[in-house]
Amino acid sequence: MPAPLHFSSPGAAWSVRDPAELALRIRLQAVRMVAPQGFGYLGQALSAAEQVAAVFAAARPGRDRLVCSPGHYVIAPFAAATALGLLTEEAAATYGRNGSAIEAIGTERSPVVDYTCGSLGQGLSAAAGFALSDRLRGADRRTYALVSDGELEEGQLWEAAIFAAHHRLASLTVLLDANNSQVDGPVDTITTLEPIAGKWTAFGWHAVDLDGHDVEAVLAALRAAEADDRPRVLVCRTSTGHGLDCLPDDADGHFIKLPPELAEAAEAELTAKLEAHRA
Template identity: 80%
Template sequence: MNASLRVSDPGADWSVDDPQGLALRLRLRAVRMVAPHGFGYLGQALSSAEQVAAMFAHARPGLDRMVCSPGHYVIAPFAAAVELGLLDEEAAATYGQNGSFIEAIGTERSPVVDYTCGSLGQGLSAAIGFCLSDRLHGTDRRTVAMVSDGELEEGQVWEAALFAAHHRLDNLAVLIDANDSQVDGPVSSITTIEPIAAKWSAFGWHVQDIDGHDVHAVIAALKAAAAETERPSVIVCRTSTVHGLDCLPPDADGHFIKLPPELAEAAVAELTSRVESHRA
């Protein structure tokens, strides 16, 4: 893969026949990417795996855009891209290493997604810029933006939400990873952001509130968003940063998981078994 290629670029191509299987393989790939460091943003891949698998299953290659607003979530699109042949395994093996373009926290040079950023709260504004530009150019592109619930503490997110609703950007869908986790602890213990769905509805958005670990529910929600012709859409995905990996200790910090060699080995074994069982 060209280091600069992104999912909406001409020449980008993939297919997803088994989105649930992709979510499982994505988790396994993320463990392998984090394991050499012994720590990292594995929790973000665990909570968003089904959302990322659904995005790739729903998107039209070489046309639709993907935005990853929280830069540390980029591990999940990277992992999915390897599984779909969009990113070399050799490149993925350099994840988080000095000088690698497969960065632990995404930047403007990151491949795969159309936009990601280190500073939280800015991705929705970028997604809106894409959507407004696409409307002005008369193109049929759609943009899906990944946003974390912790980012909802940022005022820029709500300013962007107002702008998108005012301009009726029906070519925009937002996936909110509502995992109640941020660096300082549970989001709910830092700032009360509920009721999330009611807030977005009040801002004029088409809202769906779903189980974010049901990949088919996420795909159905993205299809419903694509069918919306009057408003932007937001999908509140209820998730957990330890979902799908039972070997993690009960006190695992979902935001930045420590993964010593013995735990990494157990995680690889557990997820490999899940992938093989699913294929059977």
């Protein structure tokens, strides 16, 4: 079955009966996508799995939008789309290969998501633009934007946050993956971001601070956002190693190395967890 080009494409269809199972499948699929290269952005899928699973569970297929601001996080929507049949296994197997549209860092040609960025900090601007455009056209759509905590170091993100709050773009919800990880090391050793929720509140947003690995809590917060009269941000506290116990303690969460023996152990662990969850 041909995959729809984007999350909001007319004709896009999927169903999520068990968001917790989908999060496990996202992790397993991400391991399979990274394993052939032996390294990649696996940590981003591990930290964002529940957030992406909750978005697919909450969104209306073919209507609502998904923006993935940090381009390297696109592995998680790709993995979810593969698990749900929106992206073929064959396409997912080309992840990160030269010439493939399933790129390791998302671009303007990336399928599944409605918008993604190479440079960090720009996705919220696009998401706010979508939300304002939908209001002006009277379109009944919600926009979900996946943002990373490292992007809070970018000034453009805060300009977009001010804009969205000023226009009370209530159809916009941000999932902020606060995993305290970036290429230079732990985020809090580079820049002090706390209190994160307090900053968004001061900018006029409805901010919720929660466990980003509690998929039911994330889903409940997404559904509650539908009644808001202003934009909402979910500050999701996560870890780049969550759900994969076989990773070494010193694994670089930003760009995990996955040699064959570790990839085999990771697949076996996640397969067992998935089978146990289904039992």
